[in-house]
Amino acid sequence: MIGEAEMNIFVRYADIAGYPPMPYRVRAYDCRFFFILSGSGKIEIDGTEYRFAPDTLCYYPAGSAYTIIPEEQPRFVSVNFDFTREHTDIPSVMPPVPAESYERKRRLDTQNECGEDIFISPFVLHGASFLREVLTKAAEEFLCGSEHSENRAAALVQYACYLIPDRHAEGDAGLCARIADYIRANYSGKLTLAGLSEVFSYHPNYLGTVFRNGTGVTVHRYIMNIRLKKASELLAATPLPVAEIASLVGFRNADHFSACFSANCGMSPTEYRSRGFLG
Structure with missing residues (x-):
C-alpha cells in the first residue's frame, strides 16, 4: 500500500481522444497513463513492444521513449501527471518531443518519490476494466476547467494508483492460470506461443514472460x-x-x-x- 505522505498527484493534462500514428520515438517530461477505450495497436516503450486492446492501461514514467502504432484507430484516456505537487508551477501541458531533441534537465522524475516500485518502470496492464470508469471520470473532471477540477481529477488518478499494484499482480496470475487451463484443454492440437498470443490477444513476449514468471517453466x-x-x-x-x-x-x-x-x-x-x- 502506498502511503499518503508519499504520493500527492498533480494532473497537468488529461483528455479523451483518438491517436494518430507516431512513426518516430518521443519522450515525455512527466508521467503518462494511456487507457485504451476502443481500438487496437502496438506501443513500444523503451525498446519493448506491447500490444494494446480495449481496457489496456499503458504507463510510462518521465523520460521513457515510446512509439504508438495504431492498427484499429484507438480511442483512449490520456493523463499527464506527477506523483507529487512539487512542480505545480509548470501547470500547462508538456508535449512529448522527438527522442533526439529531449532535454534531460527538464524531466520531472516524480515516479521515484511515489513509494511504490511498480511506477518506477514502464508497464502495460491488460484487462484493466476496473480503471475504465475512474480514469474516464478523471479526464472529464479535468476537462471541466472549473476552480477545483484539477483537484478532483488528481484524487481520481491517485485512487487509480492505489488500485494498480495489487491488481497488476492479480492480472498476471489470472492470465497465467487461463493459459495453463487452455493448454490442458487443447494439448492434442497445434499449440505454439504465437498461437496462444492470438488466442489471448497479448504480445508473445509479454505472454511468455508472464507464464514463465508464474509457473517457472516456458510455455x-x-x-x-x-x-x-x-x-x-x-x-x-x-x-x-x-x-x-x-x-x-x-x-x-x-x-x-x-x-x-x-x-x-x-x-x-x-x-x-x-x-x-x-x-
Whole structure:
C-alpha cells in the first residue's frame, strides 16, 4: 500500500481522444497513463513492444521513449501527471518531443518519490476494466476547467494508483492460470506461443514472460510436460499403438514423439510400456 505522505498527484493534462500514428520515438517530461477505450495497436516503450486492446492501461514514467502504432484507430484516456505537487508551477501541458531533441534537465522524475516500485518502470496492464470508469471520470473532471477540477481529477488518478499494484499482480496470475487451463484443454492440437498470443490477444513476449514468471517453466516446456504426461497415461492404460498415441497427444509424428519421450523420460515409449504398466 502506498502511503499518503508519499504520493500527492498533480494532473497537468488529461483528455479523451483518438491517436494518430507516431512513426518516430518521443519522450515525455512527466508521467503518462494511456487507457485504451476502443481500438487496437502496438506501443513500444523503451525498446519493448506491447500490444494494446480495449481496457489496456499503458504507463510510462518521465523520460521513457515510446512509439504508438495504431492498427484499429484507438480511442483512449490520456493523463499527464506527477506523483507529487512539487512542480505545480509548470501547470500547462508538456508535449512529448522527438527522442533526439529531449532535454534531460527538464524531466520531472516524480515516479521515484511515489513509494511504490511498480511506477518506477514502464508497464502495460491488460484487462484493466476496473480503471475504465475512474480514469474516464478523471479526464472529464479535468476537462471541466472549473476552480477545483484539477483537484478532483488528481484524487481520481491517485485512487487509480492505489488500485494498480495489487491488481497488476492479480492480472498476471489470472492470465497465467487461463493459459495453463487452455493448454490442458487443447494439448492434442497445434499449440505454439504465437498461437496462444492470438488466442489471448497479448504480445508473445509479454505472454511468455508472464507464464514463465508464474509457473517457472516456458510455455513450450509446459506444453511438452502435459503431452508427455498424457502419453504416459495412455501407454500405461491402453493397448493403442505408439503412433496413435503420438497423434492423440499432439505430436506431429511417431518419430518426434519417441525422441521427445526418450529424452525426457529416460526410455522409449515401447520400453516404458514393456515394464509392465499395461498389465
